[in-house]
Amino acid sequence: MQGETLNLLKNLAHGIATQFGSNCEVVVHDLTTENKESTVVYIENGHVTNRKLGDGPSHVVLEALKKSPEDLQDHLDYMTKTADGKILKSSTVYIRDKGNKVIGIFSINYDITGLLMVENSLQSLIGTQKEKEEEVENIPTNVNDLLDDLLEQSVRLVGKPVALMNKEDKIKALKFLNDAGALLITKASEKLTAYFGISKYTLYSYIDQSSSDPSEKK
Template structure:
């Protein structure tokens, strides 16, 4: 049953990649892999984000593994970007098993950088002044190239959440940051504890005690 479902997803991924061309990356994450660090079981046009077969997970994968009983809804047509600044139009589709839990993730990342440049050029020719003020949009999220970049991104998000540089963080600040990292699945990444402990200038013993504090609260 699972094999046929996976083969069907591969067929769909291949069709989408052929339909939309080289700028469209389509990949399948297997959420039941023994290691979260090689969740990609199928990929087309991996050059778009620089990933390959057997590559590392996305934030969406960590979310599902960390919260297996969560209610996950498809995320369609949102903006992301690569580490070198190219803008992607992305969709994340959760493929569920017979129990209603996510089993695979089908991801689509379409590079629209050149289209945006073309749109901007056309707009400069056709636009007229308008008195209204544009509403600022949220910056696209970066798609990490590997697990190290994903961990770095999560660490930076934890610092932004606290709003204080590490050098000025109190014990409570660090506990809050560690709680965020634990809830986002950062510690599912191999040897993440060493890196997080070093970054926050605490021992691994202290790190694990902070994690346990968050579990008890």
């Protein structure tokens, strides 16, 4: 990411964090760096998610690295959570160059845990119908946590533990992981083969089969 663009994003991040206070984390990811496991180049109020400069990618970063620019849309006003249980209101904006290539990600994560506690107290007094809980996305602090989270999601997608999965189940799980960009993480293939009890050859064979499955094509 060029210095002028990065400096602008840093100034914006500082201004937003100052405006909304210590509960507002603002993160800048540089997707042009060669080390894709160290994308955080600027962060304000990192204590919100316990992240720091040089930390690795989140789910949205992997998505941006995996998908084509045309398929990526800014993700605004959604819920996330941290490993220590904080609930955040988040927004993600993709930073693009003149050719529409995504070169960075600008993320805002506002800790609303305390506000939700107040809301819950009020809801018990004035509420008439319990609202459906919104599914929240984890914010990992490192690539190992990110890969573990993706593995858990793949198991939930299949709907059965790995020990009970057949070949088709594992192909479905691996398709999800590949589409999510899990294999972009260094040494992910070793962890996936151990997790699913398959060889590296079988791993890539299953991924190839999922990519060529006619039922998956539109």
